[in-house]
Amino acid sequence: MASVRFEEVTRRYDGVVAVDELSLQIEDQEFLVLVGPSGSGKSTSLRMLAGLEEVNSGRIYIGDRVVNNVAAKDRDIAMVFQSYALYPHMSVYDNMAFGLKLRKMKPDEIRRRVEEAAHILGIEDLLKRKPRQLSGGQRQRVALGRAIVRDPAVFLLDEPLSNLDAKLRVQTRAEISKLHQRLGTTFVYVTHDQTEAMTMATRIAVLNHGKLQQVGTPQELYDAPRNVFVAGFIGSPAINFFDATVKPDGEGLVLQHAGFAVPAPADRLPQLREYAGKRVIFGVRPEDIHVAGAEPESIATAKVDATVDVVELMGNEILMYVLVGEKSVLARVGPRTQVRPGQSIGLAFDVGRLYLFDPETELAIGQPRV
Amino acid sequence: MIGRRWWVPWLWLSPALALIAVYLVYPTIDTVRRSFMDANSSEWVGFDNYRFIIENPRPLVADTHQALLNNALWLVLFTVATVALGLVIAVLAGRVRYESFAKSAIFIPMAISFVAAGVIWRFMYEFNPDIGTINRVVTELGGERTAWLQNNQSPQSWFTDLGPQDAWGPFQLNNFSLITVAVWMWTGFAVVVLSAGLKGISTEVLEAARVDGANEWQIFWRIIIPIVSPTIAVVATTLVILTLKNFDLVWVMTGGRFGTDVVATQFYRQAFVVGDRGVGAAIAVVLLLMVVPIMLISLRRFQFQEETR
Amino acid sequence: MATDPRVLSPESVEEALGPARAEPARAETPAGFIAKIPLHLALIGLVVLWSIPTVALLVSSFRDPTAIASSGWWTALTEPGNFTLDNYRDVLDRRGMGDAFINSLVITVPSTLLVILVAAFAAYAFAWMDFPGRNALFLVVVAMLVVPLQITLIPVLRLYANMEVDWEVPLIGGRLFGTASFPAIWLAHAAYGLPFAVFLLRNFFGGLPRDLFESAYLDGASDLTVFTRIVLPLSAPAIAALAIFQFLWTWNDLLVALVFLADPEMYPMTVRISNLVSSFGTNYQVLTAAAFISMAVPLAIFFALQRYFVQGILAGSIKG
Numbered sequence: 001m002a003s004v005r006f007e008e009v010t011r012r013y014d015g016v017v018a019v020d021e022l023s024l025q026i027e028d029q030e031f032l033v034l035v036g037p038s039g040s041g042k043s044t045s046l047r048m049l050a051g052l053e054e055v056n057s058g059r060i061y062i063g064d065r066v067v068n069n070v071a072a073k074d075r076d077i078a079m080v081f082q083s084y085a086l087y088p089h090m091s092v093y094d095n096m097a098f099g100l101k102l103r104k105m106k107p108d109e110i111r112r113r114v115e116e117a118a119h120i121l122g123i124e125d126l127l128k129r130k131p132r133q134l135s136g137g138q139r140q141r142v143a144l145g146r147a148i149v150r151d152p153a154v155f156l157l158d159e160p161l162s163n164l165d166a167k168l169r170v171q172t173r174a175e176i177s178k179l180h181q182r183l184g185t186t187f188v189y190v191t192h193d194q195t196e197a198m199t200m201a202t203r204i205a206v207l208n209h210g211k212l213q214q215v216g217t218p219q220e221l222y223d224a225p226r227n228v229f230v231a232g233f234i235g236s237p238a239i240n241f242f243d244a245t246v247k248p249d250g251e252g253l254v255l256q257h258a259g260f261a262v263p264a265p266a267d268r269l270p271q272l273r274e275y276a277g278k279r280v281i282f283g284v285r286p287e288d289i290h291v292a293g294a295e296p297e298s299i300a301t302a303k304v305d306a307t308v309d310v311v312e313l314m315g316n317e318i319l320m321y322v323l324v325g326e327k328s329v330l331a332r333v334g335p336r337t338q339v340r341p342g343q344s345i346g347l348a349f350d351v352g353r354l355y356l357f358d359p360e361t362e363l364a365i366g367q368p369r370v
Numbered sequence: 371m372i373g374r375r376w377w378v379p380w381l382w383l384s385p386a387l388a389l390i391a392v393y394l395v396y397p398t399i400d401t402v403r404r405s406f407m408d409a410n411s412s413e414w415v416g417f418d419n420y421r422f423i424i425e426n427p428r429p430l431v432a433d434t435h436q437a438l439l440n441n442a443l444w445l446v447l448f449t450v451a452t453v454a455l456g457l458v459i460a461v462l463a464g465r466v467r468y469e470s471f472a473k474s475a476i477f478i479p480m481a482i483s484f485v486a487a488g489v490i491w492r493f494m495y496e497f498n499p500d501i502g503t504i505n506r507v508v509t510e511l512g513g514e515r516t517a518w519l520q521n522n523q524s525p526q527s528w529f530t531d532l533g534p535q536d537a538w539g540p541f542q543l544n545n546f547s548l549i550t551v552a553v554w555m556w557t558g559f560a561v562v563v564l565s566a567g568l569k570g571i572s573t574e575v576l577e578a579a580r581v582d583g584a585n586e587w588q589i590f591w592r593i594i595i596p597i598v599s600p601t602i603a604v605v606a607t608t609l610v611i612l613t614l615k616n617f618d619l620v621w622v623m624t625g626g627r628f629g630t631d632v633v634a635t636q637f638y639r640q641a642f643v644v645g646d647r648g649v650g651a652a653i654a655v656v657l658l659l660m661v662v663p664i665m666l667i668s669l670r671r672f673q674f675q676e677e678t679r
Numbered sequence: 680m681a682t683d684p685r686v687l688s689p690e691s692v693e694e695a696l697g698p699a700r701a702e703p704a705r706a707e708t709p710a711g712f713i714a715k716i717p718l719h720l721a722l723i724g725l726v727v728l729w730s731i732p733t734v735a736l737l738v739s740s741f742r743d744p745t746a747i748a749s750s751g752w753w754t755a756l757t758e759p760g761n762f763t764l765d766n767y768r769d770v771l772d773r774r775g776m777g778d779a780f781i782n783s784l785v786i787t788v789p790s791t792l793l794v795i796l797v798a799a800f801a802a803y804a805f806a807w808m809d810f811p812g813r814n815a816l817f818l819v820v821v822a823m824l825v826v827p828l829q830i831t832l833i834p835v836l837r838l839y840a841n842m843e844v845d846w847e848v849p850l851i852g853g854r855l856f857g858t859a860s861f862p863a864i865w866l867a868h869a870a871y872g873l874p875f876a877v878f879l880l881r882n883f884f885g886g887l888p889r890d891l892f893e894s895a896y897l898d899g900a901s902d903l904t905v906f907t908r909i910v911l912p913l914s915a916p917a918i919a920a921l922a923i924f925q926f927l928w929t930w931n932d933l934l935v936a937l938v939f940l941a942d943p944e945m946y947p948m949t950v951r952i953s954n955l956v957s958s959f960g961t962n963y964q965v966l967t968a969a970a971f972i973s974m975a976v977p978l979a980i981f982f983a984l985q986r987y988f989v990q991g992i993l994a995g996s997i998k999g
Contacts, residue, residue, distance in 0.1 A: 050893075051373075054372065070373070071372055071373030071896075072371070072372065072373075072893075072896050073897060073898065083888065085888065085893065087895075088913065098898050099897075102898055150898075371902070374808065374902065379809075379810040380810070382803060382902075383801050383804045383816075385797045385800065385801070386800065386820075386873055386877060389869060389870035390873055390874070392835075392838070392870065393870030393871065394826055395823070397830060398830060398831070401830040401833065459725060462718060462725075466722060477981075478729075481977040482733075482973075482974045483974075484931065484933065485953050485973070486973050488953075488956065489736070489966045489970035490735070491732060493735060493736060503735055503753075554732065557729075614827065615827040615828060615829075617829060617933075617934055618933045622953055634827065634829055638829065638934075641832070641833055642938075647833060651830075657827050658826070658827065661825050668824075
């Protein structure tokens with residue numbers, strides 16, 4: 001069991017900066033997810049931690065040790081690869097035992113560990129088979145098993161669910177979470193899927209273009225994103241962004257969009273006064289857009305007129321694409337809402353839940369109420 | 371891998387590099403050096419050896435011009451014939467159920483040595499029609515029997531009296547006889563590689579063409595050939611390189627005599643029989659120069675693939 | 680088809696040697712069959728034509744000298760019963776072909792093993808180790824593919840002449856090193872085979888998935904362990920193809936043996952036959968039997984291991 005720390009770690013090659021001065025502290029026994037779009041540097045960061053890539057500058061600690069120049073095999077880590085990387089010519093048992101044999105462990109001890117891991121993962125019956133005889137899900141378990149038997153200080157997982165079909169993915173997500181609870185080891189997990197991040201992580205680190213955008217618990221990232229990118233990345237379906245100008249309206253301010261105006265949230269008026277006459281970006285999550293008349297009573301709303309464009313019936317809710325002027329906006333409304341494409345509709349934006357951002361720095365201006 | 375010591379790769383490479391350096395690189399450099407020296411490699415003679423090759427002062431002992439011309443004929447005729455035949459057979463074989471049997475039969479000659487092939491074809495080319503298969507066929511058809519390997523006349527001289535009897539340049543009957551043997555041996559290689567290339571053409575493309583109204587001939591020329599042209603290039607390149615190094619076949623069948631000398635046999639004769647190592651080396655360098663452009667093309671193609679790896 | 684290991688899989692060989700993939704077995708309608716008659720004729724005709732020379736040789740080798748000289752081999756096909764094994768006996772016992780056969784083996788087997796060993800190590804380094812000048816060096820190795828054997832002969836011969844070690848090697852004979860030395864010729868054949876071998880193996884090794892190596896490194900494997908426990912087992916098809924290639928090439932070689940093995944007792948079959956041809960130009964009973972003996976081993980290997988041979992050619996030729 002160990003903590004992990006990245007200290008201004010940079011990785012560049014071919015003139016491209018893949019990871020830019022990443023500083024991140026991962027606590028012992030955490031399940032930390034590195035999430036971001038492709039090319040964000042998340043896999044590269046993981047691989048530097050694993051010892052599969054050089055660190056150009058900065059330091060990586062595992063526990064109290066600086067491991068920059070320590071060979072991968074001596075870092076006390078285990079890794080699950082996206083494509084599982086099972087040795088095709090070895091049986092499942094041998095795949096799992098390989099690393100232990102190399103460390104000259106006694107055969108009895110090896111057998112004990114392999115059988116225990118196989119039991120945890122439910123693959124005891126597969127020990128004699130070769131990888132090509134296994135399904136995708138089974139192979140993934142063997143890959144996990146191979147990591148488990150090593151009993152490492154840190155578990156590294158590189159997009160382990162990407163090659164599974166949707167249903168298996170949901171199932172395996174839960175199993176990996178359970179595994180983490182059972183083993184109590186530090187997990188560092190990389191994915192591009194924000195749903196996986198939100199559901200499995202104790203904390204999430206969002207990366208974009210090699211830079212750390214924000215690190216925090218799933219709820220923190222959802223409720224209080226530091227910038228436009230995090231707000232747009234976390235939360236599914238994604239937030240709706242609008243460009244607006246701040247205008248005075250009596251004692252308060254109004255956010256003037258092309259086709260409509262929305263009163264500025266009262267709790268952030270002081271910060272907004274600096275932007276009077278200037279542009280801002282504001283965001284509204286689809287779940288905070290209601291059909292006028294159907295909104296909860298206690299919230300302050302702004303009325304916006306729209307035309308219904310596309311209606312997606314999900315069963316438990318309706319995803320409604322509307323046009324506000326020319327802009328397409330997505331709203332999540334109740335499953336019994338009567339809406340048809342082409343229909344005019346009045347929407348109620350939950351003003352207190354507006355996210356505000358400076359258009360140049362893209363940083364958040366205050367945070368919406370929780 | 372982090373932690374690998376710097377000298378490890380070199381350790382792994384050293385046996386191979388040592389062997390290549392000693393047996394391939396050093397000799398090449400040494401040969402170039404010798405080509406500028408005299409017969410015993412004791413004195414510097416500048417370009418004299420090359421002048422010898424160009425001027426060809428002793429054509430009866432070693433006709434350098436003839437060797438070069440013969441190589442040129444080999445280069446063109448052997449390559450074209452092998453590729454063309456290979457392509458035709460590959461296409462035909464691809465359409466029958468006994469495809470692998472047919473291809474294997476064509477492929478067999480590749481497994482035997484040039485020496486054995488030399489014996490086989492000497493037997494075929496034998497002057498006496500009671501022994502030599504080809505002469506038997508020719509006489510049965512009413513023609514004149516010929517010494518296929520010795521006859522350095524123009525090809526048409528064996529079946530008609532028309533035209534010049536003396537062959538012009540390398541276009542001698544016996545050269546064609548030798549080239550035939552080489553084609554017989556190497557067509558199998560072309561068939562295998564081209565066949566694999568043809569498999570890469572999806573049947574849907576061909577069906578679409580047929581639906582569009584193309585006949586088989588058009589399909590062959592306008593669809594099949596353009597798609598497999600990279601494969602054809604690979605085969606052709608390999609064959610060209612092979613041809614320029616070709617020694618065994620000619621040596622065994624004619625020893626380079628009767629005007630069938632090629633650069634490789636010339637080299638051997640000059641270096642080991644005549645004993646003029648300077649001229650021998652110069653001929654070898656000429657051979658090397660002939661191969662260099664091919665090598666450059668190959669390397670460039672290879673480098674391109676490397677970038678996409 | 681690419682430089683990935685799938686090129687050397689049995690499946691790809693099926694494709695190369697067998698009927699077209701993905702096409703359901705077409706039941707040949709009578710009309711379809713008739714339309715194809717020209718195709719069948721042409722193809723079968725070519726096959727027959729191609730086989731005639733070899734068959735001629737084979738048939739003749741079983742006939743006695745007078746028969747060979749007086750009637751064509753094709754007549755023997757219609758008059759069975761005139762066959763004899765004398766030619767083979769003669770060639771094996773009196774013309775020294777038996778010894779030459781052994782010599783061929785002594786030359787070929789160690790050369791093949793040596794080239795595979797040396798090339799495998801180098802190929803692994805080229806494929807999976809990073810070092811300065813890697814690409815340039817590999818290009819140099821590949822470039823050597825083009826060097827004609829002949830130009831290396833004089834310098835190497837000189838080297839051998841200068842480095843003679845006169846100690847007689849037990850069991851196989853010949854000097855320990857120098858001209859007329861088996862070990863010396865093993866090194867030569869290995870060297871000549873290296874460019875192709877390194878090229879082939881490096882392409883194959885390079886096609887193995889990267890994360891397989893990374894996983895092994897993480898598991899604690901050293902380079903040597905990865906090489907022996909992962910790369911070599913997974914490369915069996917490529918190594919088999921290479922072995923066959925090198926075996927055939929060495930077995931069928933004339934020039935290297937001619938130049939480096941000065942001692943007639945050490946001649947392999949190719950040199951012996953070549954000499955027979957010069958001295959017995961028309962004694963076909965001798966020549967045909969000798970030639971067929973020398974062909975026996977390559978043909979046997981070819982028939983038994985056709986797949987791998989074809990795989991080798993494909994891997995060396997087709998890319999992408």
